[in-house]
Amino acid sequence: MSRDIQVSRRRLLRAVAAGAGMGLLAGCDALSRKQGFIDVLASTEPLNRRVQRFLTGDRLAEEFAPSMISPVFRPNGSIDPQTPEYLALKANGFGDYRLRVRGLVERPLEFSLEALRGLPTRTQITRHDCVEGWSVIGSWSGVPLATLLDAARVRPGARYVVFHCFDDLAGDGGRYYESIDLVDAYHPQTIAAHTMNGEPVRVSNGAPLRMRIERKLGYKQPKYVHTIELVDGYARMAGGKGGYWEDVGYDWYGGI
Amino acid sequence: MSSIVAPDIAPTRKHEWRTILRHRWPLRLMHWINLLCMLAMVGSGLQILNAHPALYWGEASHFDRPLLATQAVIRDGELRGATRVGGARFDTTGVLGVSGDARGKPTSAVVPGWAMIPGWRDLATGRRWHFFFAWAWVINGLCYLAWSLASRHLKRDLAMRRVDWRSIPRSILDHLRFRHPVGDEAARYNPLQKLAYLAVIFVLTPLIVVTGLSMSPQMDTGMGWFLALIGGRQSARTLHFIAMAAFVLFAVVHVVMVVYAGPINEMRSMITGRFRVRYPGAETLAPPAVTDSAETGARP
Numbered sequence: 219m220s221r222d223i224q225v226s227r228r229r230l231l232r233a234v235a236a237g238a239g240m241g242l243l244a245g246c247d248a249l250s251r252k253q254g255f256i257d258v259l260a261s262t263e264p265l266n267r268r269v270q271r272f273l274t275g276d277r278l279a280e281e282f283a284p285s286m287i288s289p290v291f292r293p294n295g296s297i298d299p300q301t302p303e304y305l306a307l308k309a310n311g312f313g314d315y316r317l318r319v320r321g322l323v324e325r326p327l328e329f330s331l332e333a334l335r336g337l338p339t340r341t342q343i344t345r346h347d348c349v350e351g352w353s354v355i356g357s358w359s360g361v362p363l364a365t366l367l368d369a370a371r372v373r374p375g376a377r378y379v380v381f382h383c384f385d386d387l388a389g390d391g392g393r394y395y396e397s398i399d400l401v402d403a404y405h406p407q408t409i410a411a412h413t414m415n416g417e418p419v420r421v422s423n424g425a426p427l428r429m430r431i432e433r434k435l436g437y438k439q440p441k442y443v444h445t446i447e448l449v450d451g452y453a454r455m456a457g458g459k460g461g462y463w464e465d466v467g468y469d470w471y472g473g474i
Numbered sequence: 475m476s477s478i479v480a481p482d483i484a485p486t487r488k489h490e491w492r493t494i495l496r497h498r499w500p501l502r503l504m505h506w507i508n509l510l511c512m513l514a515m516v517g518s519g520l521q522i523l524n525a526h527p528a529l530y531w532g533e534a535s536h537f538d539r540p541l542l543a544t545q546a547v548i549r550d551g552e553l554r555g556a557t558r559v560g561g562a563r564f565d566t567t568g569v570l571g572v573s574g575d576a577r578g579k580p581t582s583a584v585v586p587g588w589a590m591i592p593g594w595r596d597l598a599t600g601r602r603w604h605f606f607f608a609w610a611w612v613i614n615g616l617c618y619l620a621w622s623l624a625s626r627h628l629k630r631d632l633a634m635r636r637v638d639w640r641s642i643p644r645s646i647l648d649h650l651r652f653r654h655p656v657g658d659e660a661a662r663y664n665p666l667q668k669l670a671y672l673a674v675i676f677v678l679t680p681l682i683v684v685t686g687l688s689m690s691p692q693m694d695t696g697m698g699w700f701l702a703l704i705g706g707r708q709s710a711r712t713l714h715f716i717a718m719a720a721f722v723l724f725a726v727v728h729v730v731m732v733v734y735a736g737p738i739n740e741m742r743s744m745i746t747g748r749f750r751v752r753y754p755g756a757e758t759l760a761p762p763a764v765t766d767s768a769e770t771g772a773r774p
Contacts, residue, residue: 231737243588246517250592250599259602262609270692277695288534345533345707347691349597350526352535353707433692467598473692474605 260469267471271401279407279432282343287415288354291346293422296385296394299442304384312426317410321380321448324371331412331426337361340409348436349468356423358430360411364404366446372400375450378460379403381429382445387462396440397452397460397470398431407432410443437463438472488755494661496749501627504618505744511611512721514603517591519718521600527570527584529715533706541712544570544584555584608686615679631663632672638665654735660751667731674724678717685714 249255299305307315312331319327329337341359363379383394402408411430412419419425424441431439438461452458457465464470497505528543530536544557544566555567570584587593591603622628645665648655655664663671688697688710701707732740743749 231733242513243593246514246591246603247593250596250603256599256602259606262606265609266605270690274692274696279691279695280698280701282533286533290537292535292537345691345694347689347707348526349601351522351689351711352526352528352530352537353533355534433695435691463598467596467602469598469601469605474687474690 256467263469263471266469266474270473276401276405279342279344282345282355284343284357286355287343287357291354291356291414291423292348292352294348294350294436296387296441297422299385299421301384301386301393304442307384308421308425315426315444317427317443318445319366319370319448320445322373322376322450323367323448324373325369327366327370329366334361334410334412334427338365340406341413342407342409342430342432344407344430344432346436346439349463349472357415358409358411359413359416360409360427360430362406363408363410363429363446364406366410367403367448370448372448376400376448377450378448378452380447380449380452380455380460381440381443382447383440384442384444392456392462394440394442394462395456396429396438396462397449397455398434398438402431402433405431405433410446433473435472435474437461437468489656490753490755491750492753493748493750495747496661496743497747498625499747500621500625501618502744502747504614504621507614508611508618511607511614512725514591514607515611516718516722517589518600518603518607520585521590521592521595522597522604523715524585524590524595524600525597529712530708531705531712532708533701535708546584612683619675632668632675634665634668634672638668641665642669652734657751657753661749670724670727674721678720678724682714682717682721685710685717689714 315331317329317334319329338361339359340362341357343355343357345353345355347353367379378397378399380395380397383396385394386392387394398408408429408431410427411424412427414420414423419428424443427443428441429439429443449455452460456462459465460470461468527545528535528537528540530540540558542557542559544555547554547556554565555570557564557566557570570586590600592599619628622632642665647653648664649666654660684697684700685704687693688700689707694701694707701710704710704713739750
């Protein structure tokens with residue numbers, strides 16, 4: 219009799235545990251489908267940005283010895299863009315490529331690759347952290363974004379820098395884009411890189427020009443950049459969240 | 475606990491049950507918030523791991539020599555889960571690498587859906603969960619620390635005293651013999667329990683927080699000293715995973731101990747705070763278990 223009670227109690231406990239477990243899982247899944255709940259979760263994103271910036275200021279990302287450079291700089295996202303404008307430029311060895319700086323600037327500018335290579339260059343051997351979790355180390359040379367912005371003279375109302383790219387990652391006719399604020403734009407390690415590991419940037423890594431924004435995850439460092447646009451907001455652009463991955467739910471901060 | 479023999483006159487007073495307030499309300503509340511946060515963190519953490527289910531040691535990922543990697547492979551035309559630990563390879567179909575989807579059809583989700591938040595591949599949403607509950611967990615943990623210091627819970631209930639260190643061997647034997655403490659001893663934490671809690675609070679928790687933060691490229695601009703200490707960001711990611719596994723192990727042992735020590739009494743002590751302790755009468759120390767018949771002896 220008492221054994222029966224024990225067995226049934228054990229069974230009850232097991233059922234309660236299993237029920238609670240199933241309920242919890244179902245609950246988490248249901249909540250994950252509710253945009254309102256995701257918005258609540260996302261409310262910590264500005265906290266991450268503010269606290270992390272407060273704690274670290276404008277320090278530089280660690281730079282490594284050449285011996286640390288990864289044998290393969292693993293590409294991700296677009297690795298071989300097929301948009302017509304990109305294919306045309308690629309066929310010509312990017313000889314006709316122009317980087318445009320426009321938007322809220324006093325003086326819109328255009329640079330050929332040759333002109334960019336003639337500008338002051340910063341070289342840095344840094345670690346690239348993908349949002350998926352892996353890291354690779356590469357050497358990058360390019361023009362500090364601050365140099366380009368100063369040359370174009372940013373107007374007072376500008377708050378963000380938007381990067382427009384050649385690649386159509388989703389294959390839906392849209393184009394990859396990203397945005398950062400002026401804090402990251404003027405960081406000394408934020409460069410428009412034309413050279414990787416001593417050679418022109420390869421197609422898989424963002425030829426002819428990609429951004430290096432070293433305090434951000436990989437998706438915040440766009441490849442195949444053709445236009446740098448100064449804006450006062452990005453809400454009316456594409457999905458309105460400030461970037462290709464942001465439009466599908468990733469955080470705009472992208473610093474953790 | 476002593477074995478001093480003093481004749482007991484009243485046969486009805488073989489032993490006496492007393493109800494004590496074991497856990498005060500702030501502790502109980504923080505305990506359950508902690509559990510909620512940890513479940514969310516582990517589930518969403520596994521979602522994040524699932525985006526690149528391989529661990530490395532050092533600064534960067536050496537894709538050809540992971541410490542631990544799991545992936546789906548096709549062997550003899552069949553989808554199998556393969557897990558690699560160092561140089562050794564294991565078939566982990568059904569658990570890691572490949573598991574059944576809702577209809578039982580094998581899919582190449584590396585972490586099974588039931589262990590992830592959300593239950594499908596969604597790194598963006600997993601990150602949202604993870605960073606929200608990371609804040610909640612850290613704030614809850616700081617509240618716990620502040621309360622434990624202010625209320626002297628840390629000093630009175632958790633700190634190891636000389637007698638605790640001395641009684642470790644006996645406590646190990648008691649655990650091995652499934653011998654339950656009685657009386658005042660049952661109302662206190664035993665030395666092994668204290669050590670486990672202290673290790674979680676002062677070793678595992680800081681480790682998992684610091685390794686988590688040092689995966690942030692922004693934080694790393696100020697945490698080079700820590701990465702230099704452990705070998706780099708990928709080491710941090712691996713240690714973060716190991717610390718998570720240690721937390722899960724702790725939680726499993728914790729629950730097993732609760733069940734073994736009397737699940738109803740223990741659960742009640744963490745819900746209402748009330749905990750029933752048996753004070754043995756002098757003539758008998760024998761029956762250790764909390765039995766149903768003893769339930770009637772309850773006194774508020």
